Amino acid sequence: MAGGDVPRFQAVVQASSAITLLLDTEGRIHSASAALTRLTGFDPEHLVGEAFVSLAAPGHEGDLLDALRSRPGRPVGTAEVPVRLAGSEQTRPFRFEVVDLREDPVVQGWVVTGYDASELQSARSALERLATHDALTGLPNRIALTTAIREALVGRGALDEIGVLFVDLDRFKPVNDLFGHEAGDELLIAVATRLVGLVRLGDTVARIGGDEFVVIAPGLRSRHAIEELGRRVEQAIAEPFVLRGGVASISASVGIAFSDEAATVTALLAEADQSMFQIKTARRNGAVPRARRWTERRELATMLRGAVERGEMKAHLQPVVAVADGRLRGFEALVRWHHPHGRVLGPGEFLDVAFEAGVGTQIDRIIADQACSLLAGLRHVLPDAWVSVNMSAHDLVDPRIVEVVADTLDLHGLLPRQLLVEVTEQATLELPGLRELASPQVTLRDLAHLGVRIALDDFGTGYSSLTHLRKLKVHTIKIDRSFVGGIVRDTTDLNLVSAIVGLAHSLGLHAVAEGVESAEQLEVLRGLGCDSAQGYLLSRPLSPDELEPWVVSYLAGDRMPAA
Structure with missing residues (x-):
């Protein structure tokens, strides 16, 4: 640099918004x-003669000391630290860049440039908040x-x-439709x-969708605590919301998960999500959900795949x-699942997970095939009997x-009228995720055209029973x-069952009462004219x-219900 330019350059350094420091070989401030x-x-x-690291707020001196250490391939050290402000306990964030010129015969020390990082930190915090x-x-x-x-x-x-609640709002879409998206x-x-x-x-509330x-x-010390919080959440969401456009009433389906020693982030969220889905589905269908932990569902799914392969699923x-x-x-x-541990499990113990595991449809086909085979084995004593099988969505x-x-009917030598296909009202609806496949209602019409009879199961528990009776070729109504x-x-x-029986007969349908457990119930059903x-x-x-010993005994009159 030309000698006349030195004062000019010094003036530029002094006027700069960035701090410039010259340190000696011991890391002390020289100027x-x-x-x-x-x-x-x-x-x-x-500050002349003071250690450079003394500028840092207590606890951050090591960051500046690390910036002074030269390393191969790193000619410039950096550090971002809070710096003490004179006469105050406040600090301000600074970013320092340190160049090691100790070997330079003129400088013989470090050159440090410091920048106020307040705006940088604010921008970084804003970006981090946007991201999280x-x-x-x-x-x-x-x-x-x-x-x-x-x-x-x-x-x-x-x-x-740790307790986790998965909260899904019910009836939210009508608010958008009625009041607008701003509401x-x-x-x-x-x-x-x-x-x-x-x-x-210390708890966290997040919005994830x-x-x-x-x-x-x-x-938390017990699952009861998170269950109680879940109830309070449902009650709070059920209270009306006063919006600028009017009053909105919604509800919430709240799923629960509770950690154990093997819990993971994925497992807890999956378990709470599944619990919520079961509750929402149950409210639509009027059923009581079976709560399972995510790990339990995964283990059960693996066991079910093996059970199908080993032939443990049996038709009763x-x-x-x-x-x-x-x-x-x-x-x-x-x-029925004939479990290798000796237990015989009903469908409520496993069937929901079977469809998640991808073997639900396979189980349905196995049971239908076995049922037809068993009925064919009784043709010498019950030539006109039929068997009903359940079909899912x-x-x-x-x-x-x-x-x-x-093909199944042909294999076992049965007439189509000897097979009754039972479906629930929910199963006959179009499934949003399966619309590219066959239509449930078209399938049922094709089965009826084949000669198979259709039964509407759990009649009266759905929300569109009359519509389905009109659209589908139903032969039988099964009273829940x-x-x-x-x-x-x-x-x-009593009045509901009487009305259902009367409706069935007026439409030329067969009425079957499920769950008859007492002679008094059977007698009432006789009085109402229920068919089966x-x-x-x-x-x-x-x-x-x-099966066959019971049938033989029953036909001999040993188990005939009293007339």
Whole structure:
């Protein structure tokens, strides 16, 4: 640099907004630019001879010391630290760049440039918040939620566990449709506020989807605590929301998960999500869900695949008799899992997971084939009897199902009218995820055209029964056990069953009462003119080995219900 330019260059350094420091070979401040005073309030003259690392706030000295250490391939060291402000306990973030010129014969030390990093940190914090928080509600998003669960799992005590709530809003779409999307956003913000007000300090409320929220509650001693919080959440969401456009009433389906020693982030979220889905489905269908842990479902799915391969799924047939005279009309085929541990499990113990595991349809076909084989084995004593098999929504959208049914009947030498296909109202609806496959209603019409008879199961528990009776070629209505169970003492149930029987007969349909467990119930059904009945009063489902001996005994008159 030309000698006349030195004063000019010094003036530029002094006027710069960045701090410039010259350190000696011991890391002590030799000289400092005026920006040090402007940004920190320290007089450079008072800092001469002080260690460079003393600028850092307590606890951060090591970061500056590390920046001074030269390493191969790293000529410039960097550090971002809070710096003490003169006469105050406050700090300001600075970014320092350190160049090691100790070997330079002129400099013989380090040259340090420091920048105020306040705006950089603010921008970084804003970007981090955008990446980890929901823009609408300000709640943590899925990324932050995952981190919160992981930290809670790592930091839990020996007796502490973590509760997770998966909250899905019901009837949210009608709010958007009625009041507009702005009202929908307003409602989501109000829900977020209400949820935050319910939880403890240290709990996390996150929004992970359109109308889905998750609550993380660490430090719990029992599952009861998270179940109680789940009830409070449902009650709080059920309270009306006053929006600018009007009053909105919604509800929530709340799934629950509770950690154990093997819990993972994925397992907890999957278990809570599955629990929520079961509750939502149960409310639509009027059923009581079976709660399972995610790990339990995964283990059960693996066991079910093996059970199918080993032939452990068996058809048990429950007799269906004429109410008027006790004549044996046919059977309903019910799946039983002959578990290798010696237990015989009913469908409620495993069938929901079977479809998740991809073997549900396979089990249905196995049971249908066995049922037809068992009925064919009784043709010498019951030549005109029929057997009913249950078909799920997955069966009904299989484009080959009609062909499979026809082949099964041919294989066992049965007439189409000897097979009754039982479907629920829910199973006959179009499934959004399966629309590219066959239509359930078209499948049922094709089966009826083949000559197979159709039964509408659990009649009266759905929401569109009359529509289905009109659209589908139904032969039989099966009256749900929940109505039959109360016909002796409950006039409402009695009137409902009477109306269903009357409706069936007016449409030329066959009425079957399920779940008959007492002689009094059977007598009432006779008085109502119900056609057929099944239940434990008549017989429990019979294993393949029990079936023929029972039939022979029944036909001999040993088990005929009293007329």
